[in-house]
Amino acid sequence: MQNLSANRISNSFTVFIKPSFSVPMKLPYVTLIPPSTSRKSLPSIHCAVRFRPCIDIHKGKVKQIVGSTLQDLKGDESNPVTNFESDKSAAEYATLYKEDGLTGGHVIMLGADPLSKAATLEALHAYPGGLQVGGGINSDNCLSYIEKGASHVIVTSYVFSNGQMDLERLKDLVRIVGKERLVLDLSCRKKEGKYAIVTDRWQKFSDVSLDAEVMQFLANFADEFLVHGVDVEGKKLGIDEELVALLGKYSPIPVTYAGGVTVMADLERIKLAGMERVDVTVGSALDIFGGDMAYERVVAWHAQQKVSMV
Numbered sequence: 001m002q003n004l005s006a007n008r009i010s011n012s013f014t015v016f017i018k019p020s021f022s023v024p025m026k027l028p029y030v031t032l033i034p035p036s037t038s039r040k041s042l043p044s045i046h047c048a049v050r051f052r053p054c055i056d057i058h059k060g061k062v063k064q065i066v067g068s069t070l071q072d073l074k075g076d077e078s079n080p081v082t083n084f085e086s087d088k089s090a091a092e093y094a095t096l097y098k099e100d101g102l103t104g105g106h107v108i109m110l111g112a113d114p115l116s117k118a119a120t121l122e123a124l125h126a127y128p129g130g131l132q133v134g135g136g137i138n139s140d141n142c143l144s145y146i147e148k149g150a151s152h153v154i155v156t157s158y159v160f161s162n163g164q165m166d167l168e169r170l171k172d173l174v175r176i177v178g179k180e181r182l183v184l185d186l187s188c189r190k191k192e193g194k195y196a197i198v199t200d201r202w203q204k205f206s207d208v209s210l211d212a213e214v215m216q217f218l219a220n221f222a223d224e225f226l227v228h229g230v231d232v233e234g235k236k237l238g239i240d241e242e243l244v245a246l247l248g249k250y251s252p253i254p255v256t257y258a259g260g261v262t263v264m265a266d267l268e269r270i271k272l273a274g275m276e277r278v279d280v281t282v283g284s285a286l287d288i289f290g291g292d293m294a295y296e297r298v299v300a301w302h303a304q305q306k307v308s309m310v
Contacts, residue, residue, distance in 0.1 A: 049271045050279040051302035052256045053097045053105035055090050055123055055131070060115025062086040062093060064284040080110075084290035090119040093288075094126035100299050102130075104256070104279070106154060106183075106226065109135030110201075124149035132183055134226075139172040146177055153177060154226055156185035157199040160206045170221050180223045186210055187228035188243070195243060202230045212250040219252045229259030239266050241273045248274030261285050264293065267301055 056063055064084040086093075090107065097105050107123050109116045112135070120133060124145070133145045134154025142153045159170045173182055187202060188195040194209040208214060215225065227247060229240035239260040247255045257270060258281035270280045282298055285291040 048305040049267070049274070049276055050104065050305065051102065051267075051298055052279050052281045053093075053102045054258070054281050054283055055093045055105070055107045056110055056283065057090055057107065057116045057119050057135075058082075058110040059113055060119045062088060062090050062119075063110070064289045065110060083284040086289070090123040091126040094123040094131060096288075098127040098130055102299070102302070104132065104151070104224075105130065106132040106134060106256075106281070107150075108154070109133070112136040120145075121148055132226075134183070134185060139169065139176055142173060142177050146181055152181050152183045152223060154183040154185050156187065156197075159184065160197055160199045160208060163199075163204060163206045165206070165208055174221050179221060182222045183224045183226050184218055184222040185226045185228075186215075186218070187226070187230055187233075189230045195246065198230055202228075210246065215251050222253065224253055225251055225255040227255060227257055229257065232260030233258060238262055239270060239273075241269060244270050244273040244278055248277045251277065254279065256281055258283065262293070264297060264301065267298070271305075 056065065058065060058080070063082055063086070065080045065082050094107075107120050109120055116135070120135075124131060124133070125148070128149035129151050131150060132152040132154050133150040134156075137145070137153045137155045138158045142155075145153050153173075155173060159166055159173070161169065186197050188197050188210050189202070189205070190196075191205055191209075194211070197206045197208045197210060198204060199206055210227070218225070225247075227243070229243045232238065232240050237260050239257075243259075244257050247257060255277070256279040257274065261267065261270075261280065261282045262285050267280060267282075270278055282293065283289060285293045286295050286298065287293060288295045
């Protein structure tokens with residue numbers, strides 16, 4: 001049962017870091033990093049795992065959808081598997097997160113329709129500076145979302161175009177909004193034993209596999225990474241512990257994992273597997289999105305993590 005109580009939700013050009021090696025354009029990523037590149041020890045990012053809230057918007061409504069079932073079809077023929085559709089607005093969720101002091105959450109537009117854009121802007125107005133925005137972000141519109149109140153913009157498909165990384169597009173984004181305002185979504189699926197980054201609503205495999213070298217290189221262009229474990233996302237099947245461990249071991253910048261969280265124990269599993277270096281998003285499992293996990297318990301867990309690092 002939802003527990004968004006009425007009294008809580010109503011009324012209410014940067015320095016470009018140039019890589020130390022030349023990078024050919026639009027080639028499979030394995031060609032981007034020389035084999036001789038050494039792995040440096042990773043800095044400590046932060047000392048506590050944080051809960052990052054989310055607001056997924058589809059056709060103007062806050063929903064929880066199995067992302068891998070989204071498709072780009074002509075007209076309105078897309079019929080994704082929907083776990084939950086809320087009668088509360090995106091702005092109401094944003095207000096809730098603001099009241100609970102949750103930062104670094106993300107608003108994802110699961111479609112570029114006018115209703116979804118309008119709902120996103122309402123959420124940003126409700127919590128200026130507290131939310132990141134993703135979904136259809138490119139060099140033409142990225143700055144507008146920052147100007148409307150987004151702390152960061154989140155990008156995947158625009159950078160990983162046609163299955164390959166387009167470095168010029170990535171540089172353009174950094175030039176326009178700055179490295180400190182850019183989040184790279186490196187959501188991935190297992191393919192031939194590796195985690196391949198997927199694009200276009202997670203339907204297309206790119207030639208880029210998530211590993212230490214890739215994360216070390218891409219960290220030159222972004223403030224954070226967001227990684228959905230697509231094979232488990234939205235299915236409440238449990239977390240992809242192997243992926244979490246990979247992120248905790250190799251990411252040189254803050255990284256948030258999403259996918260498969262079902263019970264409170266999963267938060268501790270992420271904390272342990274990610275060596276306390278991986279933040280977590282919970283979606284369909286939360287009671288505010290129709291699930292069984294109490295949102296209030298997750299917020300309390302988040303607060304406990306902050307206390308533990310003092």
